Amino acid sequence: MAQELLATVLVNPALTADQSPHQDIYAVIDLGSNSFHMLMVKVVGGSVQVIGRVKRKVRLAAGLNENLVLSRKAMKRGWECLALFAERLQDIPPQNIRIVGTATLRLAKNVKTFLKEAEAILGQKVTVISGEDEARIIYLGVAHTSNSDTNRLVIDIGGASTEVVIGAGFNPLLLSSLNMGCVTYLERYFADDELSEDNFSRAIAAAEQEVLTIASQYQHTGWQMAVGASGTVQAMQEILVAQGKDEVITLSRLEDIMQQALACGRMEQLTITGLAQERKQVFPSGLAILIALFRCLNITGMTLSGGALREGVLYSMLPQLQHTDVRSRTVNSLMVRYFIDQRHAERVAEMAAELANQLQSRWDLNKFEGHSMLKCSALLHELGLLIEYKNHHHHGAYIINHSDLPGFTRAQQQLVMALVHNHRADISREIIARQTMTSVLLTVRLTRILRLAVILSMRRRHEVLPQVTISSKGEQLVLTMPAGWLEQHPLMRAELEQEVQYQQQAGWELLIK
Template sequence: MGQDFPQSNVFAVIDLGSNSFHMLIAKHMAGGIHTIGRVKRKVRLAAGLNEKNVLSVEAMERGWECLALFAERLQDIPAQNISIVATATLRLATNSDHFKSEAERILGHKINVISGELEAKTIYKGVAHTSACQGRQLVIDIGGASTEVVIGQGFSAELYKSLDMGCVTFLEKYFCDGTLSKNNFNKAISAAAIEIAPIQSQYIDMGWELAIGASGTIQAIQEILAASGESEVLTLERLLAIQKQTMQYASIAQLQLPGLSEERRLVFVSGLAILIALFRSLEIQQMGLAGGALREGVLYSMISDFQNTDIRNRTLDGFTERYHVDKRQAQRVTELSVKLAKQLAQSWQLDMAYITPILTAVAHLHEIGLVVDYKQYHQHSAYILNNTGMPGFSKTEKQLIVALTLGHRADLSSKLFTGLGSQTLLATRLIRLTRLAVILSMRRKDDVLADFAVTMDKADHLHFSFAGQWLSEHPLMLSELEQEATYQHRMSWQLTIER
């Protein structure tokens, strides 16, 4: 019997990294790409390189053993939907052909050892397809044996470089004794600065609006910051504070920072040293975490549908298709919420360019929970969004969208705004508008509303009115709006419905 591939829309990417080997399994459906499996094994291939760049037998065997596990999963996926890439260590190793031939025999597929430049461009593509891509951005990925530094805009990498430094190779060079000393840190940071120096002025001169990190080091630092109750935005001040924390421990073996996983502990300090050097040399002010990197870049390159589209629209289209959203109703709520926001934009100093995509997303996503149950559908909608990736929206934007979705109907609670930080005031204002837009669209029909206006006086007191006697002629709408005024009053928000 011939092999059958009923799911030709399933894809696999394997990344033979210098620290870990990763396998990503994804399905192309409902207008998007959805992860259905991930396997990761710590191989530390780069630790097997000697001073002559010969890869040790022990390191190669660790890699082959891992790939034997991956091979089992690949059997069910069409060959043309599988891509396997190798990076810095196999670029450097003088005996990489020996490793590669045995690895290809195990996997039954060809392995592509990609150049540093192609790796950098592919990482950028992965970030561009999975993160909030706005304006020119700096993307940094600290790998096991190389660090990619890219400046790009949209889907195009404009300036890209792969530097010969990584968290595994720097661990072997500068923390080989395992000691967490100021001297070891300084040596590692200085060495990284020397690697960065040739590209420093070119990158600073080009500039960027947003810096994004796409590696385990950046994620680990975010988790440490979150565990200590701090903002998850990386700054040099916070990196130096974490460095100081690590040096309270005598050795890497003893290192136990809150939020730092055991899996990341060994290569954390070397990655941190490289990141500190990058922040200083490139004058980075702050950095967030990307939604994807190399594997995602390879994956999106395999599927022609995603070569050049609006990521946010693609994300919303995927949700609306998957959860059978009433698109016309979503458009009504969008138009109404944006109209309300424009009327208060000056009074509330709203940045329409920033909030319009947020309001649009909420309008398209607030009803996805209807597929579960009507009674608490807003809670189901928020739960789904909170636990699903939203490519094109930053973490902060996603938190805001979840809060607005959860609070768009029924009782309100101050708990809605927990964890929103500096976004809290904006969230309270947008939630008031969103709730009104949902009520105004309740007939789910076009051209049923008279002209209306919302104005504000002191202390954020809103006044809502319709032209003529329309509201008196529509008692259900009047009742719903008056009930909404009661809900908002319980939050100490004043809303007056003018008859």
């Protein structure tokens, strides 16, 4: 079987993996119960750059019978997928490749048959990880791609198991792997393709029984934020955004989505605005499991994580990137990659922080990590200069909007984009108004502070920075300069007078004294 499948894989006999020049390229393959995934990255400027993602629906769990024997048909689907992956792996050093199997391969009694053929196809060892290890690795993947020092709840709904973790920083505190997944529940509760109240009720009740085994311990430990790291959570978020809502998943919103599914009647008629075609088959079962988790754990809101199992495995191969501040690592990588003047960027960030601290007592800038977002925006405000000067604020915003930014939620990424776009010249109220999860008022306040910090630092020298004071009365800002300073710096005076006009056109009052 392996030889037959590999006949289609192009092999260059002149270059073996051991001779590969791709020492900075890494690959992770996740043999999941629903899909097989391959992630390929390159380490660039102290951060990882995704250079390839391949995903195939294999639905391995659907081939697992009541005696936990994996069917030959399901195995063949897996082997055919791995033959496709093998072509991309041939030039990567073997030590830079990791392949892990999850719930279905843990359960299958004839797993050795599958693994023998899989390893022959890939030329690599496959490691089947335990449920607890899977939960731990998922948490590390979340920790390495999102920033949080407080307790967070992480949930990953897979094809045959669901991992639930509470952790802080890079340390998981509670780990659980529950025997429920979107493929196994599809086969068990939606096999008749009916989107009925009875099917949903049975699936939710079964999932609640699983979750209740851990509920009291998790609620006792507690968490400040909840994130989902699975396709099910991504699907829910895409539906919410497509239907004009923000990105926060709540129980009432999930129940509303369930009502939309019930109205469709049957699986082949399932049409919900924002639901991708590839997610439809396992959507009802994943939705039922997520509703049960929200109900039993009293989850008030959930957002989508930027990483999970594959990212956790990946970062375990990159010790130089482990246990560092994720957000700082991302910002530093962008500064290196786009040749930002680091000393000037830090100068602007320090000036912005000084202005923000003076305004903090009247303007609450702590919400949504406002001070941190202001600092990141200041450090990245010249991101677009590598392209050209005139519209560099637009170019910088475009780069931020279309980049992977580990350590930032999508809403935080949008906030930084809005600040960089508006740090100079005309102010786009439209971009500010698009903020979905952060408040428009906070975005306006941070924008005004950043613009002043950029102007006050325009000489690009520490010794000429003015000692200014800033105060607010409602939304009116008063910037007070040292006596005689404006007369001695006519260009700066002209820039500040122009800024008064820019802010006035946006509907904001700024006074310079």
